[in-house]
Amino acid sequence: MTPERARQLLDDEEARLQKLADAEKERLTESLEDSTGELTAFDQHPADLGTETHDRELDESLRQSLDAELDAVRSARTRLEKGEYGLCKTCGMEIPDERLEAMPATRYCVEHQAQREDELGATRH
Numbered sequence: 001m002t003p004e005r006a007r008q009l010l011d012d013e014e015a016r017l018q019k020l021a022d023a024e025k026e027r028l029t030e031s032l033e034d035s036t037g038e039l040t041a042f043d044q045h046p047a048d049l050g051t052e053t054h055d056r057e058l059d060e061s062l063r064q065s066l067d068a069e070l071d072a073v074r075s076a077r078t079r080l081e082k083g084e085y086g087l088c089k090t091c092g093m094e095i096p097d098e099r100l101e102a103m104p105a106t107r108y109c110v111e112h113q114a115q116r117e118d119e120l121g122a123t124r125h
Ligand SMILES: [Zn+2]
Pocket: 088, 089, 090, 091, 092, 093, 108, 109, 110, 111, 112
């Protein structure tokens, strides 16, 4: 993986995530406006309000995961400048090109990504 190729991948990934984040923001704004209308029209149906709240929580977690991915892309860019891009954070081995092509912002090789997810799973709750 050349730095030029890596930069290209990170640019594409950032543009893709930014577009999703913008679309999500727009959708969230629209759904807030919609639900304000619904509050007046359907205020005899508290069950609908419960569903709305649930949807909004889903939106929020999607937005947060997009933010986290954008952060990951930015920190990958920093590593690229330092010449540390494409090396697994745990074992220091080069991450294969095909993995970087698919997930340009990844910090781990396949093995340590799995291990990290196990650790995260174990600490959750
Ligand atoms: Zn590794």
